[in-house]
Amino acid sequence: xxxxxxxxxxxxxxxxxxxxxxxxxxxxxxxxxxxxxxxxxxxxxxxxxxxxxxxxxxxxxxxxxxxxxxxxxxxxxxxxxxxxxxxxxxxxxxxxxxxxxxxxxxxxxxxxxxxxxxxxxxxxxxxxxxxxxxxxxxxxxxxxxxxxxxxxxxxxxxxxxxxxxxxxxxxxxxxxxxxxxxxxxxxxxxxxxxxxxxxxxxxxxxxxxxxxxxxxxxxxxxxxxxxxxxxxxxxxxxxxxxxxxxxxxxxxxxxxxxxxxxxxxxxxxxxxxxxxxxxxxxxxxxxxxxxxxxxxxxxxxxxxxxxxxxxxxxxxxxxxxxxxxxxxxxxxxxxxxxxxxxxxxxxxxxxxxxxxxxxxxxxxxxxxxxxxxxxxxxxxxxxxxxxxxxxxxxxx
Amino acid sequence: xxxxxxxxxxxxxxxxxxxxxxxxxxxxxxxxxxxxxxxxxxxxxxxxxxxxxxxxxxxxxxxxxxxxxxxxxxxxxxxxxxxxxxxxxxxxxxxxxxxxxxxxxxxxxxxxxxxxxxxxxxxxxxxxxxxxxxxxxxxxxxxxxxxxxxxxxxxxxxxxxxxxxxxxxxxxxxxxxxxxxxxxxxxxxxxxxxxxxxxxxxxxxxxxxxxxxxxxxxxxxxxxxxxxxxxxxxxxxxxxxxxxxxxxxxxxxxxxxxxxxxxxxxxxxxxxxxxxxxxxxxxxxxxxxxxxxxxxxxxxxxxxxxxxxxxxxxxxxxxxxxxxxxxxxxxxxxxxxxxxxxxxxxxxxxxxxxxxxxxxxxxxxxxxxxxxxxxxxxxxxxxxxxxxxxxxxxxxxxxx
Ligand SMILES: [Zn+2]
Numbered sequence: 001x002x003x004x005x006x007x008x009x010x011x012x013x014x015x016x017x018x019x020x021x022x023x024x025x026x027x028x029x030x031x032x033x034x035x036x037x038x039x040x041x042x043x044x045x046x047x048x049x050x051x052x053x054x055x056x057x058x059x060x061x062x063x064x065x066x067x068x069x070x071x072x073x074x075x076x077x078x079x080x081x082x083x084x085x086x087x088x089x090x091x092x093x094x095x096x097x098x099x100x101x102x103x104x105x106x107x108x109x110x111x112x113x114x115x116x117x118x119x120x121x122x123x124x125x126x127x128x129x130x131x132x133x134x135x136x137x138x139x140x141x142x143x144x145x146x147x148x149x150x151x152x153x154x155x156x157x158x159x160x161x162x163x164x165x166x167x168x169x170x171x172x173x174x175x176x177x178x179x180x181x182x183x184x185x186x187x188x189x190x191x192x193x194x195x196x197x198x199x200x201x202x203x204x205x206x207x208x209x210x211x212x213x214x215x216x217x218x219x220x221x222x223x224x225x226x227x228x229x230x231x232x233x234x235x236x237x238x239x240x241x242x243x244x245x246x247x248x249x250x251x252x253x254x255x256x257x258x259x260x261x262x263x264x265x266x267x268x269x270x271x272x273x274x275x276x277x278x279x280x281x282x283x284x285x286x287x288x289x290x291x292x293x294x295x296x297x298x299x300x301x302x303x304x305x306x307x308x309x310x311x312x313x314x315x316x317x318x319x320x321x322x323x324x325x326x327x328x329x330x331x332x333x334x335x336x337x338x339x340x341x342x343x344x345x346x347x348x349x350x351x352x353x354x355x356x357x358x359x360x361x362x363x364x365x366x367x368x369x370x371x372x373x374x375x376x377x378x379x380x381x382x383x384x385x386x387x388x389x390x391x392x393x394x395x396x
Numbered sequence: 397x398x399x400x401x402x403x404x405x406x407x408x409x410x411x412x413x414x415x416x417x418x419x420x421x422x423x424x425x426x427x428x429x430x431x432x433x434x435x436x437x438x439x440x441x442x443x444x445x446x447x448x449x450x451x452x453x454x455x456x457x458x459x460x461x462x463x464x465x466x467x468x469x470x471x472x473x474x475x476x477x478x479x480x481x482x483x484x485x486x487x488x489x490x491x492x493x494x495x496x497x498x499x500x501x502x503x504x505x506x507x508x509x510x511x512x513x514x515x516x517x518x519x520x521x522x523x524x525x526x527x528x529x530x531x532x533x534x535x536x537x538x539x540x541x542x543x544x545x546x547x548x549x550x551x552x553x554x555x556x557x558x559x560x561x562x563x564x565x566x567x568x569x570x571x572x573x574x575x576x577x578x579x580x581x582x583x584x585x586x587x588x589x590x591x592x593x594x595x596x597x598x599x600x601x602x603x604x605x606x607x608x609x610x611x612x613x614x615x616x617x618x619x620x621x622x623x624x625x626x627x628x629x630x631x632x633x634x635x636x637x638x639x640x641x642x643x644x645x646x647x648x649x650x651x652x653x654x655x656x657x658x659x660x661x662x663x664x665x666x667x668x669x670x671x672x673x674x675x676x677x678x679x680x681x682x683x684x685x686x687x688x689x690x691x692x693x694x695x696x697x698x699x700x701x702x703x704x705x706x707x708x709x710x711x712x713x714x715x716x717x718x719x720x721x722x723x724x725x726x727x728x729x730x731x732x733x734x735x736x737x738x739x740x741x742x743x744x745x746x747x748x749x750x751x752x753x754x755x756x757x758x759x760x761x762x763x764x765x766x767x768x769x770x771x772x773x774x775x776x777x778x779x780x781x782x783x784x785x786x787x788x789x790x791x792x793x794x795x796x
Contacts, residue, residue, distance in 0.1 A: 008459070010533045010534025010535075011534060012534040012535070013534075013535075014534075014535065014583070014771060015532065015533040015534065015535045015582075015583065015770060015771050016533075016771050017457075017458070017459060017533055050462060050464070051448045051452055051462065051463065051464075052452055052460065052462065053414070053452045053453050053460050056460070058462065067531060067534045067535065067536060068534055069462075069531075069533075069534045071459075095466065095467075095468075098467075098468060099438075099441050099467065102434070102437060102438065102441065102467075102471075103430055103433070103434055103438055106433070106434030106435065106437040106438065107433060107434060110433075110434070110435055
């Protein structure tokens with residue numbers, strides 16, 4: 001079997017272009033000068049196809065000069081060479097194989113990392129959190145506390161309410177309320193309640209016993225039992241160590257991804273932990289458990305758990321109104337009056353409470369179911385409730 | 397007809413590039429999609445495929461370039477760079493903790509200089525990688541010289557540029573390009589660079605002046621107006637004029653790029669072969685404008701489709717749900733997916749309508765003289781150190 005055609009040959013030493021005659025023999029490819037003299041002879045088994053534009057076949061060969069090239073534009077001859085050289089595309093095929101492996105293993109790694117992040121890490125965090133010593137919770141709580149105090153915008157008068165002489169009675173009343181709850185809860189860490197001078201309607205628990213009540217929440221409460229219910233709910237988060245659990249989850253996940261993306265120092269993980277702790281955005285299951293805990297705790301001190309549920313659903317109703325308010329605010333804006341900054345913030349804060357505590361109606365039903373019926377007595381007397389409401393000074 | 401060129405006594409050879417957007421599309425699309433799917437790991441193979449497309453279709457004197465680089469080389473280079481850069485960042489991070497506030501500021505400046513130095517080093521090495529993977533007519537390009545020397549040189553020049561408020565920038569360019577070109581080899585033929593900083597200064601000066609007028613002029617006028625009668629600037633037509641002039645800046649920038657490229661290409665030679673470039677002033681601007689147009693069309697199409705989908709979802713009440721439910725999660729997941737697809741599409745459009753035409757114009761605007769005299773060139777050494785480009789990739793200076 002012999003077929004032949006023309007080609008262009010480069011010897012790999014100089015950039016001289018030589019038009020050659022190519023003869024395809026049984027086991028070799030002969031490269032001949034126009035006068036018939038043989039320039040080179042390449043064994044078919046050593047031919048390699050190299051990357052080239054689609055209209056030509058670019059050949060190199062093992063064993064000789066690595067840069068010598070034979071380019072064939074004759075399609076028929078190219079097809080015959082392709083058919084008869086056994087290892088022509090071996091290198092290209094090997095490269096394709098490598099590429100396929102890279103893609104497949106990257107995908108596999110991504111799937112296993114995702115699965116581990118979404119299922120493995122939370123499960124691990126659930127197992128590990130209860131085993132940690134409480135000092136770890138307190139340490140995490142301290143970090144989050146510093147973070148919140150540093151970045152959280154509050155109204156003028158200092159971050160924490162209850163320090164001045166005018167505010168002292170409120171502080172004392174709140175301490176009495178807290179003491180009843182924390183004595184009944186009997187946790188290994190002391191419960192430390194901080195009232196934040198902000199119209200945020202929110203409350204959050206840090207790991208290790210710190211609880212923040214925002215003034216906006218106190219303003220919206222109609223009885224001390226409602227405040228006590230929220231407080232009991234947050235104590236539930238502390239008791240269940242939800243903060244530590246959530247920090248472990250988020251920190252573990254971002255440590256994992258940080259490791260993959262090259263953040264070996266773990267900076268992202270540290271930031272994530274601090275951020276997550278100050279958001280205190282728990283899973284639905286954690287919220288339900290905290291509600292159950294709150295109801296039990298309230299019953300333990302002989303108080304009514306149901307105001308917690310009422311409070312929740314009242315806040316939800318309040319949250320659906322701001323849309324209408326916003327329209328009004330827009331109109332007054334047109335008229336030249338600025339909507340007050342507090343109004344805007346209130347809308348935002350209500351939404352944030354709802355987003356962190358969803359499904360209020362369902363939760364209310366659940367709390368009511370746990371509550372059973374009385375006899376209940378108020379946690380503190382009416383005078384104390386008034387004092388607590390004025391813990392941040394006179395209501396404006 | 398004896399229009400002999402005085403120097404070479406021959407007509408030049410004009411390279412051409414035969415790669416259409418349609419042919420490039422599958423490479424870009426597949427590459428970007430796999431890059432996203434593999435969280436970026438595939439990008440070394442993608443870059444290699446794009447380069448093969450760009451190189452293999454450049455024809456000079458009837459013969460095509462050949463790119464012999466491989467994705468796995470870039471990948472290993474990236475791992476090496478990671479091994480170098482991550483401890484470095486660790487040290488920077490750690491030291492900035494240890495030092496006091498003033499020490500931190502000083503240290504951060506030192507760290508910035510170190511990173512610039514490393515980046516220049518990486519760029520030089522990346523150029524070497526690309527040259528050693530480029531073959532034409534069976535002869536390989538090479539780069540000698542030291543990356544450290546180049547990085548030191550560019551750092552020194554950068555300081556001079558800052559001290560002279562940019563005045564010596566053209567001379568920096570000339571000096572660095574001279575270093576790069578004299579260390580460039582085609583076989584055993586050494587490159588050279590003959591353009592001077594003075595030439596670039598002369599050609600760029602008018603443009604620079606125009607820039608100053610465009611930016612500083614209106615601001616000064618506005619400031620003067622504001623000084624005389626406060627509030628006047630807001631209503632004055634100078635405000636609108638300022639806006640229009642700012643729109644001119646991209647044009648000026650694109651024109652400058654063309655001037656600089658022409659200056660550069662005209663100075664390049666290898667052995668007895670020299671280039672002569674006749675790139676039009678607005679050729680690069682045309683590419684940018686074309687890309688902008690394509691992006692605009694694409695955005696309008698996406699906007700129309702997106703609007704329709706949002707309307708349909710709204711009409712079906714999906715977007716109105718206040719409580720997070722499965723429908724809302726589905727919408728959110730869809731949104732994230734759409735975001736990635738759109739980002740992907742913009743990157744693909746840039747490759748197809750930005751990179752590709754600029755590559756074509758860069759080659760087709762050049763005429764090469766003296767190729768016959770080059771033909772006796774003798775090829776030298778085997779493949780140099782394989783792992784050149786990694787550091788550039790790690791610091792993310794992707795340009796080719
Ligand atoms: Zn809660």
